[in-house]
Amino acid sequence: xxxxxxxxxxxxxxxxxxxxxxxxxxxxxxxxxxxxxxxxxxxxxxxxxxxxxxxxxxxxxxxxxxxxxxxxxxxxxxxxxxxxxxxxxxxxxxxxxxxxxxxxxxxxxxxxxxxxxxxxxxxxxxxxxxxxxxxxxxxxxxxxxxxxxxxxxxxxxxxxxxxxxxxxxxxxxxxxxxxxxxxxxxxxxxxxxxxxxxxxxxxxxxxxxxxxxxxxxxxxxxxxxxxxxxxxxxxxxxxxxxxxxxxxxxxxxxxxxxxxxxxxxxxxxxxxxxxxxxxxxxxxxxxxxxxxxxxxxxxxxxxxxxxxxxxxxxxxxxxxxxxxxxxxxxxxxxxxxxxxxxxxxxxxxxxxxx
Amino acid sequence: xxxxxxxxxxxxxxxxxxxxxxxxxxxxxxxxxxxxxxxxxxxxxxxxxxxxxxxxxxxxxxxxxxxxxxxxxxxxxxxxxxxxxxxxxxxxxxxxxxxxxxxxxxxxx
Numbered sequence: 001x002x003x004x005x006x007x008x009x010x011x012x013x014x015x016x017x018x019x020x021x022x023x024x025x026x027x028x029x030x031x032x033x034x035x036x037x038x039x040x041x042x043x044x045x046x047x048x049x050x051x052x053x054x055x056x057x058x059x060x061x062x063x064x065x066x067x068x069x070x071x072x073x074x075x076x077x078x079x080x081x082x083x084x085x086x087x088x089x090x091x092x093x094x095x096x097x098x099x100x101x102x103x104x105x106x107x108x109x110x111x112x113x114x115x116x117x118x119x120x121x122x123x124x125x126x127x128x129x130x131x132x133x134x135x136x137x138x139x140x141x142x143x144x145x146x147x148x149x150x151x152x153x154x155x156x157x158x159x160x161x162x163x164x165x166x167x168x169x170x171x172x173x174x175x176x177x178x179x180x181x182x183x184x185x186x187x188x189x190x191x192x193x194x195x196x197x198x199x200x201x202x203x204x205x206x207x208x209x210x211x212x213x214x215x216x217x218x219x220x221x222x223x224x225x226x227x228x229x230x231x232x233x234x235x236x237x238x239x240x241x242x243x244x245x246x247x248x249x250x251x252x253x254x255x256x257x258x259x260x261x262x263x264x265x266x267x268x269x270x271x272x273x274x275x276x277x278x279x280x281x282x283x284x285x286x287x288x289x290x291x292x293x294x295x296x297x298x299x300x301x302x303x304x305x306x307x308x309x310x311x312x313x314x315x316x317x318x319x320x321x322x323x324x325x326x327x328x329x330x331x332x333x334x335x336x337x338x339x340x341x342x343x344x345x346x347x348x349x350x351x352x353x354x
Numbered sequence: 355x356x357x358x359x360x361x362x363x364x365x366x367x368x369x370x371x372x373x374x375x376x377x378x379x380x381x382x383x384x385x386x387x388x389x390x391x392x393x394x395x396x397x398x399x400x401x402x403x404x405x406x407x408x409x410x411x412x413x414x415x416x417x418x419x420x421x422x423x424x425x426x427x428x429x430x431x432x433x434x435x436x437x438x439x440x441x442x443x444x445x446x447x448x449x450x451x452x453x454x455x456x457x458x459x460x461x462x463x
């Protein structure tokens with residue numbers, strides 16, 4: 001199927017836009033012929049039981065799949081053509097949960113979460129509701145995309161938002177190849193703006209962290225080594241400062257799965273993930289302390305399961321009916337994509353886990 | 355049919371099956387060499403890539419190209435490292451031409 005640059009798989013009616021089709025692929029090949037173990041068997045072997053949710057610490061809300069970018073490996077299949085947006089009514093349901101949850105962190109993601117027309121209202125209301133920490137996963141370029149977003153650094157500062165931003169490399173070529181033409185320069189400008197209001201500066205208390213994900217069919221190197229290289233290069237080349245670098249493994253779903261199949265890398269990549277399985281990482285996967293809420297209020301064990309339409313197990317499946325006590329101890333829904341979170345040092349929205 | 359099969363790289367660890375003690379000694383040594391020391395793991399990866407080429411080892415080229423990508427090493431850096439290896443390799447040939455010149459100078463009056 002011919003790939004159209006700048007359009008989501010959904011817009012192109014690509015078969016891989018269908019979650020059922022993706023899950024079918026993940027169940028076949030080496031996992032069907034027994035060459036590689038199914039994730040549920042491997043995790044059971046490590047833990048002596050299925051993967052279950054522990055105490056909730058992070059409530060991750062996806063406020064919509066619309067984005068100003070169409071990145072090659074986006075697991076959300078986000079882009080300007082995606083119209084799924086969380087309504088204010090659903091946000092109000094989320095706020096009721098935020099008021100009572102024992103979770104310390106609210107993690108806002110998308111798409112570009114800032115493009116939701118109620119984004120700022122929601123941040124202010126969530127802060128009033130008393131959550132300890134608010135993370136915004138900002139793609140950086142949104143700050144430069146339109147004048148109505150130019151003041152986002154001040155808004156983030158005003159509400160003490162923890163900004164977490166994707167930055168796949170310290171060079172233009174590698175960044176633009178993965179995230180689109182012009183993304184590197186706009187990202188650098190946005191980082192400078194964030195630095196200028198205090199983000200990433202020592203003792204400012206304003207947290208700015210970067211997310212690295214590999215540009216192709218390979219796993220990330222050691223997070224600390226990569227962080228040292230990013231810090232040195234961004235500082236020397238652009239005078240940019242940031243806090244931590246989170247190295248995240250690409251999971252074989254959505255656009256990255258499309259890339260793996262089209263480039264004949266799928267099978268080798270799955271072998272890589274399985275070979276790199278780390279039992280220590282399996283102890284700390286993010287789905288055990290995170291709950292993912294989709295734009296329509298449906299509940300998932302993680303943002304990846306959200307995109308694969310694998311809802312949480314149990315009777316509570318929507319934020320409107322949320323009861324924290326019923327969520328703890330639930331069995332996590334797994335498939336072979338989960339190997340992405342247990343490979344090497346492990347991978348989560350907060351980077352390595354082991 | 356090639357003598358080299360990329361799938362064999364995954365089996366490298368299995369050499370311990372036929373000589374456990376020596377196999378483990380080798381891998382312990384190998385892993386220790388690539389730890390952070392006076393050189394960074396990144397610098398060591400580039401050296402390994404250059405040597406992989408001079409040794410013309412397909413498995414090593416496969417492994418250390420991927421290792422370089424994982425570390426964020428750029429295409430320019432990788433190719434420069436390969437040229438360093440190639441320069442030493444060609445220099446090693448060319449420096450022997452001094453022997454040839456010495457011999458000519460001695461024999462050919």
